[in-house]
Amino acid sequence: MxxxxxxxxxxxxxxxxxxxxxxxxxxxxxxxxxxxxxxxxxxxxxxxxxxxxxxxxxxxxxxYKSPEGAESLSQGSDIVELKAKLSYLNSRLPYGDSEKRYSVNAKFIFTWDELFSIVGPSAIHPNREKKLKSEITKYIKDFFSDPIEEKCQDGFSLSSITLNDTQFQTIKYQFSALGFLVTTQEVRMERDSEKEFEFCELTPLGKKKLMEVRAIYKDKEAEEPDKMGLLLAIE
Structure with a gap:
């Protein structure tokens, strides 16, 4: 009141x-x-x-559905050959010495599921395509270090691994054709100038697929992850 x-x-x-x-x-x-x-x-x-x-x-x-015609594409347990250049360095030789560095070509084979298991986690959120590429080279370096080092000359050690870019683009577009990946263009500032970058991100179907290939099932030992891929040759 x-x-x-x-x-x-x-x-x-x-x-x-x-x-x-x-x-x-x-x-x-x-x-x-x-x-x-x-x-x-x-x-x-x-x-x-x-x-x-x-x-x-x-x-x-x-x-969550595969694009029309995806069933006719290479995928899953199908084999894909991957080429890379292995560069070796002898740190004891002086700078400018022509014999300080040398490179060889290597061939690896993976299944499409194995490759997707390697690059998929880095594309859960939008990421530069070079990040996906680096995940493959990092995997090769970590899991094939012994045979790679065995093939190098005395006094040398592995300095870098470079994937064939054309082949990497084919892998990226294959995952896009399967409906797992989308790519977008974005302009960003870098060193006071505008540059266009390509970003990759998993689709809902891609995230579902990643769960399938990365999940650990009951009848499988989870102590150490299985080694994926196979080193075919170093030339």
Whole structure:
């Protein structure tokens, strides 16, 4: 209850009390009839909401389906050959010595699932394509270090591994054709100039596929991950 002294205070107090009452005791009649949606409008709103929900379900279903014709593409346990250049360095030789460095070519074989298992985690979120490429070279260096070092000359050690770029692009577009990967172009500033970079990201189908190839199942020992790929030759 509020009291008033002057008649000029009364309109304001009534208005405030009315608003407070409407909020505390909502009831039929507080809203003007011309602002209330008609029953026909309400039906249309409900129909549109149902349509939106149905379309959203269709979009979700489509996002987890392989693109048309994907079944005819090489994938899964099919074999893909990977070529790389292995560079060796002798740190004991002086700078500028023509015999300080030398390179050889190497061939590896992987299945498509193995390659996707290697590059997939780095594309869960948008990432530069060079990051995906580096994941393959890092895997080769970590898991094939012994045979690679055995082939190098005395006094030399492995300094870098370079993938064939054309072949890497083929791998990237193969995963895109299978519906696992999307690529986007983005302009960013680098050293005071604008440059266009390509980013890769897994699709919903790609994330589902990654879970399949990286998950550890009950009947499989989880102590050490299986070595993927095979070194064919170093020439």
């Amino acid at each position: 509020k009291f008033w002294n002057l008649h000029t205070e009364l309109p304001g107090l009534v208005a405030l009390s009315l608003i407070k009452t409407m909020k505390m005791y909502p009831a039929v009649g507080w809203v003007r009839s011309n602002l209330i949606a008609s029953s026909e409008a309400n039906k249309k709103i409900i129909t549109l909401q149902n349509t939106i929900e149905e379309l959203q379900k269709e979009i979700n279903n489509i996002s």
